[in-house]
Amino acid sequence: MKTTIKSHIIALKLLIIVFFILLSACEENLINEYQLFVIPKGEHYCNYKVEALQENELSFMAILDSTMTYTSVEPINQHDINKLYGFSDCNDQHHENSARFGWRWLNDTMEIHAYFYQNGIRSSILLGSVALNEPHFYSINLLPNVYSFQLDDNPPVMVDRMNSCDKGFYYKLFPYFGGDERAPHDIVIRIKEL
Amino acid sequence: MKIASTLYLVFAFIIGQAQNIELDIQRQKTIGGVEYGANVLIAKGNVAIGYSIQDSKRKATEYSDFNHRFQGMILKLPIRACENLSLFFMPRIGFVAEQFFVVLPELKLYLPLIRNIDLNLGSGIRYGQPSFSLGLSYSPKKR
Numbered sequence: 518m519k520t521t522i523k524s525h526i527i528a529l530k531l532l533i534i535v536f537f538i539l540l541s542a543c544e545e546n547l548i549n550e551y552q553l554f555v556i557p558k559g560e561h562y563c564n565y566k567v568e569a570l571q572e573n574e575l576s577f578m579a580i581l582d583s584t585m586t587y588t589s590v591e592p593i594n595q596h597d598i599n600k601l602y603g604f605s606d607c608n609d610q611h612h613e614n615s616a617r618f619g620w621r622w623l624n625d626t627m628e629i630h631a632y633f634y635q636n637g638i639r640s641s642i643l644l645g646s647v648a649l650n651e652p653h654f655y656s657i658n659l660l661p662n663v664y665s666f667q668l669d670d671n672p673p674v675m676v677d678r679m680n681s682c683d684k685g686f687y688y689k690l691f692p693y694f695g696g697d698e699r700a701p702h703d704i705v706i707r708i709k710e711l
Numbered sequence: 712m713k714i715a716s717t718l719y720l721v722f723a724f725i726i727g728q729a730q731n732i733e734l735d736i737q738r739q740k741t742i743g744g745v746e747y748g749a750n751v752l753i754a755k756g757n758v759a760i761g762y763s764i765q766d767s768k769r770k771a772t773e774y775s776d777f778n779h780r781f782q783g784m785i786l787k788l789p790i791r792a793c794e795n796l797s798l799f800f801m802p803r804i805g806f807v808a809e810q811f812f813v814v815l816p817e818l819k820l821y822l823p824l825i826r827n828i829d830l831n832l833g834s835g836i837r838y839g840q841p842s843f844s845l846g847l848s849y850s851p852k853k854r
Binding site for chain 1: 742778779795796806807808809810811812813814820822830832838839840
């Protein structure tokens with residue numbers, strides 16, 4: 518009986534070891550897939566997640582599809598900028614100092630904006646437009662005194678970074694609908710961090 | 712100064728209470744590539760605290776100042792500790808690139824290989840995605 522248990526334990530150990538060796542060896546990297554973010558109808562936020570930025574560049578590919586087109590109830594709200602992806606600056610709330618990409622569906626065009634807070638003051642700069650259902654490249658570089666936004670091969674757009682803190686918690690900011698209004702239908706966004 | 716003194720006293724107390732020391736090396740496969748790390752832990756019973764360092768094989772180039780070196784504190788908290796197989800929760804708290812504060816949770820399975828040496832197999836979160844690690848642990852005093 519004791520021998521049987523011992524052999525079972527050895528077999529279990531071998532199985533676990535082989536399983537982890539297979540996972541940990543072979544391919545150099547784990548496969549980086551597109552992550553799906555869904556903002557449900559009637560909501561502002563997508564699936565809840567907390568994640569820290571871990572390098573001074575946030576680069577990603579994103580696919581925006583027809584679910585991201587919408588008509589606002591109040592026509593003036595069509596000009597509101599929705600948020601795509603970005604981060605809050607060192608130890609600051611995102612309404613104090615942060616850098617994100619924003620998007621809005623305006624005049625049948627998907628506009629992409631640099632959307633940022635500088636010491637509590639919100640600003641945005643139109644970076645360009647993107648085609649639906651196609652992957653596009655987005656990048657925010659966190660430099661000592663500036664945020665550098667880049668969309669596809671367009672020249673980078675630099676904005677002043679007001680936060681002088683260096684060491685701390687930089688949390689990522691995930692897709693958000695609004696503005697004033699909530700998502701009129703389910704909105705699906707695919708993002709793959711590079 | 713007060714914080715430093717308090718930390719010093721806490722660590723001095725822990726070291727004074729310590730019954731064992733443990734050295735780990737590990738290879739972690741992450742979404743950002745393979746990383747190699749080492750931990751030095753001081754333990755009392757099955758609970759341990761220590762210093763952890765982990766770095767990537769990828770190096771800075773003229774186009775990118777790639778730096779994903781993690782340095783910080785590691786805790787080893789038992790979930791189930793048995794003679795043949797032990798499971799620990801081993802969160803690491805520290806900084807990446809000496810700038811970005813992170814908490815890296817990981818579950819690790821310890822399997823005794825030979826006297827004083829365990830094989831450890833881990834699964835955790837790195838760069839917000841699942842990661843897998845494989846390593847060896849050396850402890851002069853066997854549990």
